[in-house]
Amino acid sequence: MIAVATLACLFSFAGQGGPVGVxxxxxxxxxxxxxxxxxxxxxxxxxxxxHEEAALTLxxxxxSMGLFTRAGEAxxxxxxxASESSRRRYVLAEVLASRGKTAEAEKLLASLxxxxxxxxxxxxxxxxxxxxGDYKKAEGLLAALAGSxxxxxxxxxxxxxxxxxLDRASEASAALASLGKxxxxxxxxxLAGRAFLLLRKPGLAAEQFRLALAANSDYLxxxxxxxxxxxxxxxxxxAAAAMREFKxxxxxxxxxxxxxNLLSQRCRREPGDAIAWLDAGEFYLSTGDTGQAVSHSWQAxxxxxxxxxxxxxxxxxxxxxxxxxQSALHYRKVITQSPDNQSAVSELRELIRKHARK
Amino acid sequence: xxxxxxxxxISGRCLAAxxxxxxxxxxxxxxxxxxxxxxxFVDVAIGRGLNRSLVSGGPEKLVIVENIxxxxxxxxxxxxxxxxxxxxxxxxxxxxxxLPGPGVALFRQDSAGIFQDLTSHLGIEFNGWGTGVAxxxxxxxxxxxxxxSCWGPDRLWENxxxxxxxxxxxxxxxxxxxxxxxxxxxxxxxxxxxLYVACYVxxxxxxxxxxxxxxxxxxxxxxxxxxxxxxxxxRLYHNEGxxxxxxxxxxxxxxxxxxxxxxxxxxxxxxxxxxxxxxxxNDTTENFLWMNxxxxxxxxxxxxxxxxxxxxxxxxAGMGVAIGDVDGDCRAxxxxxxxxxxxxxxxxxxxxxEFRDASAGSGFGRESxxxxxxxxxxxxxxxxxxxxxxxxxxxxxxxxxxxxxALSYLQPCLFYLNDGKGDFRLAPSSVGPGAVEAxxxxxxxxxxxxxxxxxxxxxxxxDGRPVFLENQSRGEAHSLLVELSGTESNxxxxxxxxxxxxxxxxxxxxxxxxxxxxSARDVRAHFGLGESTRLDSLEINWPSxxxxxxxxxxxxxxxxxxxxxxxVEAATRLVERN
Numbered sequence: 020m021i022a023v024a025t026l027a028c029l030f031s032f033a034g035q036g037g038p039v040g041v042x043x044x045x046x047x048x049x050x051x052x053x054x055x056x057x058x059x060x061x062x063x064x065x066x067x068x069x070h071e072e073a074a075l076t077l078x079x080x081x082x083s084m085g086l087f088t089r090a091g092e093a094x095x096x097x098x099x100x101a102s103e104s105s106r107r108r109y110v111l112a113e114v115l116a117s118r119g120k121t122a123e124a125e126k127l128l129a130s131l132x133x134x135x136x137x138x139x140x141x142x143x144x145x146x147x148x149x150x151x152g153d154y155k156k157a158e159g160l161l162a163a164l165a166g167s168x169x170x171x172x173x174x175x176x177x178x179x180x181x182x183x184x185l186d187r188a189s190e191a192s193a194a195l196a197s198l199g200k201x202x203x204x205x206x207x208x209x210l211a212g213r214a215f216l217l218l219r220k221p222g223l224a225a226e227q228f229r230l231a232l233a234a235n236s237d238y239l240x241x242x243x244x245x246x247x248x249x250x251x252x253x254x255x256x257x258a259a260a261a262m263r264e265f266k267x268x269x270x271x272x273x274x275x276x277x278x279x280n281l282l283s284q285r286c287r288r289e290p291g292d293a294i295a296w297l298d299a300g301e302f303y304l305s306t307g308d309t310g311q312a313v314s315h316s317w318q319a320x321x322x323x324x325x326x327x328x329x330x331x332x333x334x335x336x337x338x339x340x341x342x343x344x345q346s347a348l349h350y351r352k353v354i355t356q357s358p359d360n361q362s363a364v365s366e367l368r369e370l371i372r373k374h375a376r377k
Numbered sequence: 378x379x380x381x382x383x384x385x386x387i388s389g390r391c392l393a394a395x396x397x398x399x400x401x402x403x404x405x406x407x408x409x410x411x412x413x414x415x416x417x418f419v420d421v422a423i424g425r426g427l428n429r430s431l432v433s434g435g436p437e438k439l440v441i442v443e444n445i446x447x448x449x450x451x452x453x454x455x456x457x458x459x460x461x462x463x464x465x466x467x468x469x470x471x472x473x474x475x476l477p478g479p480g481v482a483l484f485r486q487d488s489a490g491i492f493q494d495l496t497s498h499l500g501i502e503f504n505g506w507g508t509g510v511a512x513x514x515x516x517x518x519x520x521x522x523x524x525x526s527c528w529g530p531d532r533l534w535e536n537x538x539x540x541x542x543x544x545x546x547x548x549x550x551x552x553x554x555x556x557x558x559x560x561x562x563x564x565x566x567x568x569x570x571x572l573y574v575a576c577y578v579x580x581x582x583x584x585x586x587x588x589x590x591x592x593x594x595x596x597x598x599x600x601x602x603x604x605x606x607x608x609x610x611x612r613l614y615h616n617e618g619x620x621x622x623x624x625x626x627x628x629x630x631x632x633x634x635x636x637x638x639x640x641x642x643x644x645x646x647x648x649x650x651x652x653x654x655x656x657x658x659n660d661t662t663e664n665f666l667w668m669n670x671x672x673x674x675x676x677x678x679x680x681x682x683x684x685x686x687x688x689x690x691x692x693x694a695g696m697g698v699a700i701g702d703v704d705g706d707c708r709a710x711x712x713x714x715x716x717x718x719x720x721x722x723x724x725x726x727x728x729x730x731e732f733r734d735a736s737a738g739s740g741f742g743r744e745s746x747x748x749x750x751x752x753x754x755x756x757x758x759x760x761x762x763x764x765x766x767x768x769x770x771x772x773x774x775x776x777x778x779x780x781x782x783a784l785s786y787l788q789p790c791l792f793y794l795n796d797g798k799g800d801f802r803l804a805p806s807s808v809g810p811g812a813v814e815a816x817x818x819x820x821x822x823x824x825x826x827x828x829x830x831x832x833x834x835x836x837x838x839x840d841g842r843p844v845f846l847e848n849q850s851r852g853e854a855h856s857l858l859v860e861l862s863g864t865e866s867n868x869x870x871x872x873x874x875x876x877x878x879x880x881x882x883x884x885x886x887x888x889x890x891x892x893x894x895x896s897a898r899d900v901r902a903h904f905g906l907g908e909s910t911r912l913d914s915l916e917i918n919w920p921s922x923x924x925x926x927x928x929x930x931x932x933x934x935x936x937x938x939x940x941x942x943x944x945v946e947a948a949t950r951l952v953e954r955n
């Protein structure tokens with residue numbers, strides 16, 4: 020679920036500038052065309068504002084594709100300046116974070132969060148704080164965002180998680196209750212259950228966990244928590260049955276983790292092998308990790324632009340991520356490349372039928 | 378010697394339930410005894426002769442076995458009343474081959490507190506790949522024997538009046554594989570110590586995972602984690618007597634749980650049925666809580682007990698384990714050290730065998746997120762009658778900072794002080810020179826090594842010399858030590874539950890050497906008494922079911938208590954603190 024938040028972030032930053040026409044390409048999700056245009060601009064070798072803008076937009080495109088190494092390389096095309104723009108600092112922060120330079124990334128994001136024109140920086144800063152266990156800081160940042168009305172669904176989810184980690188279950192419960200009115204997602208149900216569990220209300224917690232599982236029967240954490248709270252309620256039979264279901268999910272999860280580890284290591288071992296990225300990307304798509312599926316398919320396409328398999332994977336990953344317009348674009352590209360690809364045709368048709376207005 | 382020792386001997390286990398109820402009722406939330414404000418530890422290893430280099434693979438640590446590290450055992454090998462030290466040691470890997478290391482080391486402490494390396498002189502020679510150390514008098518002859526977990530066949534040295542003889546094969550414990558922590562316990566209460574050995578992964582250098590290549594994290598090459606390997610099954614040996622052990626893992630029910638990447642092992646009687654249960658910290662998978670079924674076998678109840686996984690059901694990278702009474706309610710709580718970017722886990726016992734994950738609400742959890750913990754134990758570090766906590770930290774990857782700039786390979790140990798009510802605070806950095814120095818710590822064991830009545834700590838370090846953290850805390854707090862001499866029970870009284878009363882406070886101690894990580898602590902029970910100059914009473918619940926009660930034990934002494942009549946067999950004065 021957290022990966023979805025990252026994905027939402029990735030989709031939201033490209034296209035803030037660049038040479039004429041590039042913005043439209045980026046808006047449509049056609050990053051490859053945008054990159055092609057930007058690279059031509061850069062190849063002209065003219066220094067100045069156009070060059071700077073092209074390099075920065077190129078970095079933003081790669082960032083949107085989840086290609087952090089290339090984003091970093093694009094940043095290096097920029098001339099060093101005493102005063103960096105907020106866009107440049109944001110991309111750099113993301114690149115640094117992807118390299119594990121989290122302290123440096125947080126420093127940049129902290130400076131950005133103080134600037135009114137970059138509210139997304141505060142959210143990213145809170146996520147990084149959360150990921151290194153500083154729940155207090157994460158919650159403080161998110162509470163401030165909430166106070167200014169700048170907290171979206173993912174922000175609320177992070178805030179609830181931070182509050183739970185801080186043992187402030189009542190506040191988490193209140194935050195989730197307001198969120199739940201509009202978003203009765205499995206994750207909201209699950210977190211609400213955890214809050215009730217911490218508040219020693221196992222009956223109410225069990226109800227929430229059941230709702231989460233009803234919507235997503237593979238929800239490992241909800242299955243575990245349901246077993247725990249049934250046990251606390253004294254329902255031994257129910258707890259045992261729930262624990263059996265949890266164990267089954269757990270075994271499947273272990274197998275998934277092992278396979279993901281192997282596929283991921285293959286990509287790192289053979290970074291120039293598009294097939295390795297495709298295999299991993301398809302696996303991630305099958306497990307619901309759309310963020311990884313998107314970035315892996317882009318990586319494969321960067322290595323092999325003509326890969327129909329890569330393009331189809333990207334279209335599907337974008338569809339599953341809710342980026343329907345971009346997904347449709349890539350389905351069309353698949354069909355252009357391979358008119359007989361019936362999967363692409365039928366999936367595009369279904370996509371249009373379901374999401375034409377979205 | 379105490380002024381008046383009243384000894385009462387009660388046979389049979391039938392009173393256990395009644396006693397337990399009264400005991401628990403009297404145990405909840407008593408006021409803490411006054412104690413000093415802090416603790417002060419100084420690393421005195423060099424001055425005391427502890428200069429042996431500890432090795433665990435090469436500097437890059439690119440194969441999982443190199444990350445495990447080494448352990449230490451605290452024991453009195455020659456019954457001279459001074460604690461000696463046994464260190465495991467490993468080898469190195471070069472081009473897929475194992476090269477011998479500097480070898481295990483047995484240091485005997487002389488009357489001046491200096492440790493002499495008498496390893497081969499005392500009959501021990503081994504320069505293979507050792508990991509964990511277990512100590513126990515398995516042949517009940519009055520001196521402690523040494524078990525060494527290995528990558529390769531495990532080793533057992535029998536102590537015959539201070540000289541050691543390797544008996545691994547004859548004893549039937551020379552099982553190959555990659556074993557880690559081990560502990561002696563008498564699970565069937567037949568008076569003979571059995572042996573539990575945690576095992577890690579199935580490791581074959583000729584068939585390494587990931588196509589034989591190290592894994593890549595960020596830009597760094599690192600050892601592939603346990604998920605890349607098949608887990609190895611833990612082993613339980615039954616002591617058949619006559620120097621022989623029998624592998625009983627399957628018949629005891631251990632095969633009911635899949636292998637779990639075992640690293641840390643501790644023993645306690647969680648359900649107070651008089652029989653020892655076993656807790657195993659497993660790396661990345663659920664931990665085990667092996668509940669003893671009438672001494673005939675074990676059932677893993679960790680999941681149903683709520684002491685197995687993280688708060689969201691996630692497997693955590695369990696390394697070391699400590700068992701203690703965190704909140705003074707006389708129930709055994711479980712603390713498990715985990716990986717960096719995971720909280721250490723505190724499972725608080727809320728009654729029976731039900732535990733609640735209290736990691737989030739405790740300082741232990743929140744502050745541990747960045748550090749990677751290994752050995753850990755509860756002990757009364759400041760002699761104020763409650764359980765404090767020690768954690769040895771250090772990352773597995775020498776290039777940890779390349780993975781995440783918030784991480785570091787070398788990390789300081791942590792000392793948490795209990796306010797007596799279960800609220801812990803991190804001891805300030807003024808805890809002492811050398812004590813908070815960042816290193817790649819691994820094993821650690823506690824004991825009153827200098828015999829002055831407070832808890833000292835020995836810590837092993839990756840590719841460095843050991844650390845001897847001598848407790849030099851000042852203050853007027855008193856203490857005493859209790860050593861058991863079993864007759865019907867095993868000779869060392871391992872498994873006995875001791876309840877000391879000082880004023881209104883009850884202090885719970887379980888006799889044993891397990892817990893922590895790869896290490897074996899001093900078997901003697903330590904009682905911090907705060908300002909009191911005596912322990913008002915001491916109740917000993919022997920593994921045999923006998924119960925002894927002693928009254929008014931003066932501080933500043935080491936008491937050896939005999940099981941047969943519950944009397945003080947010997948009392949020795951503690952060394953004056955400097």
